[in-house]
Amino acid sequence: MTNHARRERALLADLLLAEGPDAPTLCEGWTTRDLAAHLVVRERRPDASAGVMIKPLAGYAEKVRLARAALPYERLVAELRTPPSWGPLTNPVVDPLANTLEFFIHHEDVRRAGPSWEPRALPPDFEATIWRNVKLIARVSLRRLGVAATVAPTGLPPVSFGSPEQVRIAGPAGELAVFFFGRQRAARVTVEGDPAVVERLRTAKLGV
Incomplete structure (x- = not known):
């Protein structure tokens, strides 16, 4: 391993x-x-x-x-x-x-602090490991904000946190990690749904 x-x-x-x-x-x-x-x-x-x-x-x-x-x-x-x-x-x-x-x-x-960068292509087992951890952080962050969301990692089953769904957050597991650890501006994810909730997520203090 x-x-x-x-x-x-x-x-x-x-x-x-x-x-x-x-x-x-x-x-x-x-x-x-x-x-x-x-x-x-x-x-x-x-x-x-x-x-x-x-x-x-x-x-x-x-x-x-x-x-x-x-x-x-x-x-x-x-x-x-x-x-x-x-x-x-x-x-x-x-x-x-x-x-x-x-x-x-x-x-x-x-x-990602430099002027030019691209997301890394991560091995599938690393993506899966990241996602197992990000799920916990996402659950805590979304609950703290009172936001119901579906989080969809590329190539892995999506998970819903609360209902009815207000937003859908999608991207590779590594990008979701960057997003939910409070680096939203540097994360290559899509956030779709209620515009007010989308804006709140993009500017909230996420992470631990």
Whole structure:
């Protein structure tokens, strides 16, 4: 079985080196150096990474991230490329669950921040893996917004979330992942239905 998390990690590390430390990303206000530091802290400093979800710890988390970002860029990317073998997010059991979408999305954050890009052709098994995870995020996001939608991944059965249907969101699983992780403007999907709901979805804060 392909370890998609490991492959996306390697591709992202290669791209970060190619782009250099000051390239833009889709993460607002973050350069490639900032993004690399975030990912390294997430895996190597669980005391600080909790600040992503726990607001009172956000200041501490940012302090730790900035300290990591001050390292030489090549060292930072090397730490990202070769994570702890038995870390809480990087051990062989958890790695595919915790990191497949994390690295796919952040890989696209760097790819799509430039002036020209095209969606990647992903292997069918990777599309299926992405879709299994995106379904959960889509359900939570749509329920939070009070939107009833059918989500139709290319080549896979569509899923309805609520009724009656207000909108239909369609595209490859990878593009749906980009959409539901809050990068709607960079996602090649179609959103059809009630115009007001379509606009609300395209501008809402989606993701976790």
